[in-house]
Amino acid sequence: MPEPSTxxxxxxxxxxxxxxxxxxxxLPLAAPGLPFGFVVGFLVDETASINNLAGWASGFIVFxxxxxLAAVELxxxxxxxxxxxxxxxxxxxxxxxxxxxxxxxxxxxxTWFRVLGSYLLIDQAFALAENQPEDMALRDRxxxxxxxxxxxxxxxxxxxxxxxxxxxxxxxxxxxxxSVPILFxxxxxxxxxxxxxxxxxxxxxxxxxxxxxxxxxxxLLLAIACGVTGGTLAETRLESAEETAETT
Amino acid sequence: MRIWLIFIGCGLVTYxxxxxxxxxGDRVKLPETIQRxxxxxxxxxxxxxxxxxxxxxxxxxxxxxxxxxxxxxxxAALAVWKTRNMAIALAIGMxxxxxxxxxxx
Numbered sequence: 001m002p003e004p005s006t007x008x009x010x011x012x013x014x015x016x017x018x019x020x021x022x023x024x025x026x027l028p029l030a031a032p033g034l035p036f037g038f039v040v041g042f043l044v045d046e047t048a049s050i051n052n053l054a055g056w057a058s059g060f061i062v063f064x065x066x067x068x069l070a071a072v073e074l075x076x077x078x079x080x081x082x083x084x085x086x087x088x089x090x091x092x093x094x095x096x097x098x099x100x101x102x103x104x105x106x107x108x109x110x111t112w113f114r115v116l117g118s119y120l121l122i123d124q125a126f127a128l129a130e131n132q133p134e135d136m137a138l139r140d141r142x143x144x145x146x147x148x149x150x151x152x153x154x155x156x157x158x159x160x161x162x163x164x165x166x167x168x169x170x171x172x173x174x175x176x177x178x179s180v181p182i183l184f185x186x187x188x189x190x191x192x193x194x195x196x197x198x199x200x201x202x203x204x205x206x207x208x209x210x211x212x213x214x215x216x217x218x219x220l221l222l223a224i225a226c227g228v229t230g231g232t233l234a235e236t237r238l239e240s241a242e243e244t245a246e247t248t
Numbered sequence: 249m250r251i252w253l254i255f256i257g258c259g260l261v262t263y264x265x266x267x268x269x270x271x272x273g274d275r276v277k278l279p280e281t282i283q284r285x286x287x288x289x290x291x292x293x294x295x296x297x298x299x300x301x302x303x304x305x306x307x308x309x310x311x312x313x314x315x316x317x318x319x320x321x322x323x324a325a326l327a328v329w330k331t332r333n334m335a336i337a338l339a340i341g342m343x344x345x346x347x348x349x350x351x352x353x
Contacts, residue, residue: 028335061259118267191290204292205299227292
């Protein structure tokens with residue numbers, strides 16, 4: 001990690017070292033976006049009811065991989081506009097929780113960053129930001145976030161473009177899209193900071209498996225809710241157990 | 249035209265989900281308990297996305313005996329836990345997957 005900025009807190013001007021740090025730490029997390037975006041691209045190309053230009057543009061209009069995949073699949077099945085948009089909302093509503101969790105770390109951030117940052121707050125950007133120290137200078141936080149966001153954006157758009165243009169040319173046996181579950185496994189491990197975190201992950205994973213056939217991503221939401229509740233309860237119990245141990 | 253409007257709708261619901269708190273800045277404050285519980289959003293969400301993707305259509309049957317996917321994800325988990333480095337974990341995970349598939353395990 002680069003040295004922290006020593007400028008006054010209200011100086012948020014471009015900070016090259018942290019921007020570069022954001023790019024470098026974002027690259028490995030963005031790599032699975034290549035095969036994933038490629039798949040979204042060639043599915044757009046193969047789906048007759050989606051014109052290629054609109055499908056390609058959805059890469060930066062929506063900028064959210066798993067929900068784009070769901071939208072394309074639904075449109076291929078002639079789903080209604082409302083069903084598509086609602087499904088995308090349900091799949092992406094986890095970002096409401098990311099937004100809430102991130103907000104205290106952005107105290108004092110200017111409007112331009114909040115407007116742009118909202119667009120770039122994807123899973124990996126959230127995971128990276130969560131792992132940064134809480135006392136990090138706002139200037140460094142903002143520019144590393146933007147470096148990471150720019151990296152994801154470029155890689156995602158390039159991958160979707162490639163998929164739309166060249167079509168399905170990567171043999172499925174290469175299983176390149178398996179890098180996506182590996183990515184999420186990695187993000188999970190890095191995000192676990194204590195025992196309750198382990199419990200949140202176990203409950204989230206198990207509930208998601210049991211509810212995998214629930215319609216429109218509702219299973220995912222239920223799984224997150226159960227995992228978060230489980231983690232919080234575990235934390236409370238652990239704390240009260242420690243207090244009892246201290247008093248006795 | 250219809251397709252464009254649908255994607256714009258998808259983009260708007262996504263953008264405002266991401267911006268729901270960030271956009272309002274320091275004006276919104278959640279109760280302390282809720283703010284604390286949000287620390288568990290990341291592990292719960294990432295696990296919930298990953299588990300069904302790894303188990304696939306075979307479900308629990310892919311655990312015993314483990315499929316190449318299950319084997320590779322466990323090796324990748326160990327790699328990221330030990331190194332805290334996603335690039336290494338990705339490389340090790342993908343190579344393990346190819347090896348396990350090739351060995352027919």
